[in-house]
Amino acid sequence: MTAYIIRRLLLAIVIIIIVTLIIFFVIRLLPGDPLIIYLGQQATQGSISMEELETLRIEYGLDKPIMIQYFNWMSDLFHGDLGQSIYYHENVGVLLWDRFPITLHLGIVSLIFSNIVGITLGVLAAIRRGTWVDIVVTILAYIGVTIPVFWLGILLIYTFGLRLGLLPIAGYTSPLEDFWLSTRQIVMPVLCLSIGGLATAARMMRSSMLETVSQDYIRTAWAKGLRERAVIFKHAMKNSLIPMITLIGIGVGLIFGGSVLIETVFAIPGVGRLMVTSLFAQDYVVIQSGTLVISMIIILVNLVVDISYGWLDPRIRYG
Amino acid sequence: MNLENATAIEGFEETAPRVSEWRRFWRVFLQRRIVIFGLVVLTLLVITAIFAEGLAPYNPYKGKMIDSLQQPSSTYLLGTDIQGRDTLSRLIFGARTALLVGFVTTIIAAVFGTILGMIAGFFSGILGMIIMRIMDALMGFPMLLLALILSAVLGGGIQNVIIALGVAMVPGYARVMNGLTLSLKENDYVLAERSMGANNWRTMLRHIFPNSLAPILVLITTQLGMVILAEASLSFLGIGIKPPGAAWGAMVNAGYKYLSTNPVLSFAPGLAIMLVVFAFQLVGDGLRDALDPRLRGLL
Amino acid sequence: MPSTPGSEAYYNVRKDKKMTELLKVNNLVTQFKTESGLVKAVDGVTYHIDQQEIVGLVGESGCGKSVSQLSVMQLIRAPGEIAAGEVIFEGDNLLKYHANGPEMRAVRGAKIAMIFQEPMTSLNPVLTIGQQMTEMLDLHLKMNREAARDRAVELLGMVGIPGAENRIDDYPHHFSGGMRQRVMIAMGLSCNPRMLIADEPTTALDVTTQAQLLELMKDMVEKFRTSLVIVTHNLGVVARYAQRIYVMYAGRIVETSTTKEIFANPCHPYTIGLLKSIPRLDEEEGRKLIPIDGLPPNLINMPPTCAFLPRCSFRVDRCTKEPWPPLAEVSPGHYVSCYANTKEK
Numbered sequence: 025m026t027a028y029i030i031r032r033l034l035l036a037i038v039i040i041i042i043v044t045l046i047i048f049f050v051i052r053l054l055p056g057d058p059l060i061i062y063l064g065q066q067a068t069q070g071s072i073s074m075e076e077l078e079t080l081r082i083e084y085g086l087d088k089p090i091m092i093q094y095f096n097w098m099s100d101l102f103h104g105d106l107g108q109s110i111y112y113h114e115n116v117g118v119l120l121w122d123r124f125p126i127t128l129h130l131g132i133v134s135l136i137f138s139n140i141v142g143i144t145l146g147v148l149a150a151i152r153r154g155t156w157v158d159i160v161v162t163i164l165a166y167i168g169v170t171i172p173v174f175w176l177g178i179l180l181i182y183t184f185g186l187r188l189g190l191l192p193i194a195g196y197t198s199p200l201e202d203f204w205l206s207t208r209q210i211v212m213p214v215l216c217l218s219i220g221g222l223a224t225a226a227r228m229m230r231s232s233m234l235e236t237v238s239q240d241y242i243r244t245a246w247a248k249g250l251r252e253r254a255v256i257f258k259h260a261m262k263n264s265l266i267p268m269i270t271l272i273g274i275g276v277g278l279i280f281g282g283s284v285l286i287e288t289v290f291a292i293p294g295v296g297r298l299m300v301t302s303l304f305a306q307d308y309v310v311i312q313s314g315t316l317v318i319s320m321i322i323i324l325v326n327l328v329v330d331i332s333y334g335w336l337d338p339r340i341r342y343g
Numbered sequence: 344m345n346l347e348n349a350t351a352i353e354g355f356e357e358t359a360p361r362v363s364e365w366r367r368f369w370r371v372f373l374q375r376r377i378v379i380f381g382l383v384v385l386t387l388l389v390i391t392a393i394f395a396e397g398l399a400p401y402n403p404y405k406g407k408m409i410d411s412l413q414q415p416s417s418t419y420l421l422g423t424d425i426q427g428r429d430t431l432s433r434l435i436f437g438a439r440t441a442l443l444v445g446f447v448t449t450i451i452a453a454v455f456g457t458i459l460g461m462i463a464g465f466f467s468g469i470l471g472m473i474i475m476r477i478m479d480a481l482m483g484f485p486m487l488l489l490a491l492i493l494s495a496v497l498g499g500g501i502q503n504v505i506i507a508l509g510v511a512m513v514p515g516y517a518r519v520m521n522g523l524t525l526s527l528k529e530n531d532y533v534l535a536e537r538s539m540g541a542n543n544w545r546t547m548l549r550h551i552f553p554n555s556l557a558p559i560l561v562l563i564t565t566q567l568g569m570v571i572l573a574e575a576s577l578s579f580l581g582i583g584i585k586p587p588g589a590a591w592g593a594m595v596n597a598g599y600k601y602l603s604t605n606p607v608l609s610f611a612p613g614l615a616i617m618l619v620v621f622a623f624q625l626v627g628d629g630l631r632d633a634l635d636p637r638l639r640g641l642l
Numbered sequence: 643m644p645s646t647p648g649s650e651a652y653y654n655v656r657k658d659k660k661m662t663e664l665l666k667v668n669n670l671v672t673q674f675k676t677e678s679g680l681v682k683a684v685d686g687v688t689y690h691i692d693q694q695e696i697v698g699l700v701g702e703s704g705c706g707k708s709v710s711q712l713s714v715m716q717l718i719r720a721p722g723e724i725a726a727g728e729v730i731f732e733g734d735n736l737l738k739y740h741a742n743g744p745e746m747r748a749v750r751g752a753k754i755a756m757i758f759q760e761p762m763t764s765l766n767p768v769l770t771i772g773q774q775m776t777e778m779l780d781l782h783l784k785m786n787r788e789a790a791r792d793r794a795v796e797l798l799g800m801v802g803i804p805g806a807e808n809r810i811d812d813y814p815h816h817f818s819g820g821m822r823q824r825v826m827i828a829m830g831l832s833c834n835p836r837m838l839i840a841d842e843p844t845t846a847l848d849v850t851t852q853a854q855l856l857e858l859m860k861d862m863v864e865k866f867r868t869s870l871v872i873v874t875h876n877l878g879v880v881a882r883y884a885q886r887i888y889v890m891y892a893g894r895i896v897e898t899s900t901t902k903e904i905f906a907n908p909c910h911p912y913t914i915g916l917l918k919s920i921p922r923l924d925e926e927e928g929r930k931l932i933p934i935d936g937l938p939p940n941l942i943n944m945p946p947t948c949a950f951l952p953r954c955s956f957r958v959d960r961c962t963k964e965p966w967p968p969l970a971e972v973s974p975g976h977y978v979s980c981y982a983n984t985k986e987k
Contacts, residue, residue, distance in 0.1 A: 035476075038476055039476060039479055039480050039483065042476055042477055042480040043480045043483065046477075046480060046481070050492065050493065050496055051496060053496050053497070166621065166624060166625070167617075167621075169624065170568065170572070170617055170620040170621045170624050171617050171620075172572060172575055172576065172579075172592075172595070172613055172616045172617060172620075173576070174576060174579050174592075174595065174596075174613075175595055175609070175613030175614075175616065175617065178595065178599060178602065178609050178610075178613065179610070179613070181602065182602055182606055182609075182610075186602065186603050239763060240758060240760050240763040240764045241763060241764055241765055241766040241767070243717065243758065243764075244758065244764045244765065244766075244826075245766070246717055246750070247715060247717060247750055247751065247755070247756045247758075248750065248751040248755075248777070248778050248781075248829070249746075249747045249748065249749070249750035249751035249752055249778075249781065249782065250747070250751075250777070250781065251742070251747055252742055254777070254781075258769075258777070259766050259769070262766075262768045262769070263766070263767070263768055266768070277483075277484075277485045278485065280485045280488060281485030281486060281487040281488055282487075284485075284487055284488060284491065284576075284580070285487070285576055285579065285580070288580060289599075299488065299491065300491070300580055303491060303492075303494075303495040303582070304581070306495075308495075308496075311492060311495055315484075315488065315492055318484075318485075318488065319483055319484055322483050322484075322485075323483055326483070337768070338767065338768055338813045338815070339767060339813070339815050342813060342816070
């Protein structure tokens with residue numbers, strides 16, 4: 025088990041390093057003088073003289089060779105300095121700090137919802153294979169994977185917001201301020217965010233169950249005279265659920281990807297929307313740091329998932 | 344006394360009558376009506392895309408201001424947008440955009456991805472590891488986010504969207520190809536070929552590649568749908584094709600403002616996206632099951 | 643028709659042996675619906691098992707021996723189904739009960755237990771041996787945790803697992819194949835069943851382990867006074883331990899008698915062929931091993947004539963014209979399904 029953990033840890037570190045390299049150099053891909061880009065509006069308006077530009081260049085460390093710049097950037101990060109937003113003129117760290125809880129709130133609720141419902145549906149579809157339950161779940165799974173998430177959002181807004189007037193159509197309130205309003209506001213966004221994960225969970229659980237149920241040890245369980253409930257829940261599910269932990273890793277990726285769209289549709293001031301607005305504002309500092317933070321989270325979550333997988337499977341845990 | 348092999352003959356069934364692989368493939372592939380449904384939709388899509396000029400009743404890019412925001416009627420089957428452009432015509436031309444972007448992106452990603460994956464799998468060791476770690480790192484990004492960032496960096500035009508999406512899709516192909524290569528590499532006929540002195544490229548081309556064709560084809564079909572979905576998401580956000588260009592995602596976005604009065608503006612293009620992605624998924628899964636159901640876990 | 647199993651004369655012969663019948667299977671038919679057709683895996687099988695006896699069920703892969711036993715336990719799933727027949731156990735026809743109903747569940751594990759071929763995959767990898775054993779004791783014998791655990795440890799000791807007290811909390815992957823099969827035997831006998839069915843119990847193990855395991859099973863069933871049905875394709879396995887043997891071919895029983903009689907005096911061409919193809923230590927050097935010609939039959943769309951006909955070197959005219967021969971008594975207690983008189987040669 026320890027060897028397993030160490031291997032996973034090393035792998036994660038390697039991936040993190042590669043990711044930082046990718047992020048750094050991709051931004052450098054931008055045509056033009058990085059300094060100009062850095063300073064954004066000001067520079068292009070010509071309100072800074074050439075001398076001042078040069079001073080700033082040295083100040084920002086942009087006169088050094090590129091690898092040194094990379095290391096400088098990395099060391100800044102280690103000290104918690106994520107840079108200064110070009111557009112907002114604020115510390116990126118602060119910007120993210122304000123927005124992350126919102127995205128996390130939606131994300132975690134979606135994860136829990138999509139996984140619980142998805143896994144349940146997957147089990148049902150597997151043990152009632154071929155019946156209408158199975159068919160419905162399979163169709164739902166297809167829809168969940170193929171539906172444009174932003175379109176679903178708009179459909180829901182139209183039906184529940186405009187036509188039926190049941191739910192608020194945009195905005196976000198912290199649950200600590202007004203729990204009821206907050207909950208009503210997140211119903212539709214969470215549904216949209218969950219649909220993809222739900223479909224994946226149902227599909228994966230279904231095939232995992234079907235595979236488990238065809239194993240010899242399930243036949244042994246039946247031969248022992250156990251009732252269906254015991255065979256399914258005690259013997260089959262324990263085995264099928266172990267791979268499902270990877271759903272959390274997949275889910276986190278889906279959440280961040282989906283939040284970009286959902287937060288735009290529902291006007292939620294989260295990290296996703298920040299990335300989009302920064303893109304149009306050409307605020308590369310925010311994009312760079314934001315992407316970094318998001319990928320760090322994803323990598324770390326996947327690391328924890330990997331290690332948990334090893335812990336849950338007695339064959340790996342006890343060697 | 345070893346009586347282990349007391350029976351002289353192990354039981355195995357009489358061989359079934361020989362049916363050509365091709366015929367078996369078509370029989371299984373067309374077995375499910377749902378797959379046929381997918382094929383029909385895709386055929387319609389391709390026809391629409393190719394014959395857009397002939398099929399579209401109006402000019403999708405310019406409309407009459409006087410006909411702005413019409414409801415669906417006999418003149419304008421799906422109504423018009425704020426500029427008076429016919430939604431149906433824009434939908435039809437949007438099919439062309441979707442397919443074009445989908446195909447080009449997928450081909451680029453597939454080519455680069457499979458080559459990288461094959462190299463990584465074949466030459467394993469350090470080179471293979473480096474390539475696959477980079478692929479892992481790329482896969483760690485949510486696809487949309489990656490495409491977003493790359494589009495931001497490269498600029499908004501449609502070519503850059505294609506490149507951005509292409510890069511985002513490459514790791515998927517690389518990973519599958521890597522796995523396939525690694526397992527195929529161990530096959531006896533590959534070892535035999537190499538012991539005869541065949542060089543690496545020859546082995547790769549003649550053995551690894553043809554045997555991977557089927558799974559890659561399945562992947563391409565399912566990924567086509569995903570690319571179209573991603574492109575729609577990007578154009579919804581305003582990246583890539585913008586009005587007056589006809590892209591389904593952008594149309595949904597444009598229609599959002601008028602949701603209360605003209606919901607069709609958003610509904611129609613969204614439905615089109617979903618149908619197309621759905622069809623690709625169905626056909627892709629049907630292809631996979633017809634080619635080799637064992638791929639179910641891998642793909 | 644001379645005494646066939648089930649007829650009066652048959653019972654008269656056996657009555658004085660003072661054995662009481664435990665299981666009686668009558669005309670069992672189990673079939674599978676496949677893409678290519680209907681497969682009659684078990685096509686009218688009749689046999690009986692008495693108390694405290696060891697019976698061997700021998701035949702090649704695909705002859706229906708495993709399926710017949712799974713049918714007795716009602717463990718057959720779609721696309722398979724039990725189409726006809728009776729399984730009389732302790733006077734009660736088990737087939738009239740629903741496969742997963744409380745009556746069948748009370749029989750499985752508690753009255754009739756079954757162990758399978760693949761010890762490596764027959765135990766649940768995520769539960770400890772102890773958990774898998776105690777759940778049976780809890781279910782059937784209503785033992786509480788402590789008592790169940792103690793009994794489980796005791797059973798493991800009986801089957802020869804050293805340090806049972808500690809090993810009970812281990813997971814299956816900590817045991818070797820032979821050990822796992824011992825655990826299966828312990829589990830099978832844990833609720834004192836009247837009958838234990840062992841489906842190819844030693845096929846997946848090496849020769850030394852095979853011998854040990856068979857010896858263990860014999861000891862255990864004697865101790866527990868359980869009947870044992872050994873299903874195998876290997877005549878050698880049953881030669882030493884079984885009292886009676888049923889030989890199966892293409893879904894039917896083709897010959898049955900005591901073990902001694904079968905080996906000394908095989909009558910059915912298939913049995914003869916089987917015995918001829920085994921190398922034996924006690925024969926002269928240089929005897930050629932004679933395999934049985936031909937391939938096992940395709941069970942879909944079987945002709946009505948004897949299934950062994952294509953491979954039979956004893957065939958007579960009658961074999962091509964009449965349907966599969968019924969079991970006929972050729973000597974007391976020895977039944978064969980054959981038209982030819984194979985002793986003439």
